[in-house]
Amino acid sequence: MACPPARAALTLTCNRRDKERRVPRDDFPILPSTKVGALLERYPELEGVLIGLAPPFKKLRNPLLRKGIAQVASLKHAAAVAGVPVNELVNKLRAAVGQEAIALAEASGSSSYFSAQPEWFAAEKIVTSIDETSADPNEMPIVAVLQKAVHLQAGEILELVTTFLPAPGIEIMKKKGLRVWSVQQGPALIRTYVSKASD
Numbered sequence: 001m002a003c004p005p006a007r008a009a010l011t012l013t014c015n016r017r018d019k020e021r022r023v024p025r026d027d028f029p030i031l032p033s034t035k036v037g038a039l040l041e042r043y044p045e046l047e048g049v050l051i052g053l054a055p056p057f058k059k060l061r062n063p064l065l066r067k068g069i070a071q072v073a074s075l076k077h078a079a080a081v082a083g084v085p086v087n088e089l090v091n092k093l094r095a096a097v098g099q100e101a102i103a104l105a106e107a108s109g110s111s112s113y114f115s116a117q118p119e120w121f122a123a124e125k126i127v128t129s130i131d132e133t134s135a136d137p138n139e140m141p142i143v144a145v146l147q148k149a150v151h152l153q154a155g156e157i158l159e160l161v162t163t164f165l166p167a168p169g170i171e172i173m174k175k176k177g178l179r180v181w182s183v184q185q186g187p188a189l190i191r192t193y194v195s196k197a198s199d
Contacts, residue, residue: 030094032086037070049096053089054082056164069140073168080113080167113165118181120195129159142169149178152196160192
């Protein structure tokens with residue numbers, strides 16, 4: 001089987017009878033919708049680049065956490081977690097594997113997660129708080145949140161305190177029908193509030 005013809009953006013090698021030629025890796029375009037797990041499966045060398053851009057993703061080095069969160073988290077989520085524009089994150093990853101930069105309409109990853117205080121929120125309704133900094137480092141905070149959210153009564157609120165925006169977890173909670181509101185109180189202090197939707 002012949003090696004594909006060489007092109008400008010080259011990152012793989014193709015061995016054929018002692019001849020080595022570099023072949024492009026553009027068969028898997030890196031986009032905001034790309035899942036982190038699929039990205040790292042195709043381009044394992046990007047793990048360090050991704051962690052450098054979004055330090056909370058260092059937990060991906062744990063195989064159990066990688067199996068869980070990386071399958072649901074997209075690069076759009078990773079940008080929100082990192083607090084960097086999604087186009088910056090995507091294009092840095094693309095550059096690292098020799099793909100050309102792309103223009104993206106959406107410039108910010110995290111701004112869509114922050115909104116005005118919802119009517120359902122009241123501080124006195126917070127019944128439990130989970131602080132990511134004191135939680136098990138081998139577990140994503142979303143696991144503890146989902147376990148406790150099941151036991152929330154109508155009107156009760158769970159608080160999640162993190163050093164990053166837990167964007168993938170927020171999406172998971174919303175898909176499970178929970179109400180979620182996040183507020184940034186500092187460069188490394190995000191409070192996310194979770195409540196069951198009223199029936």
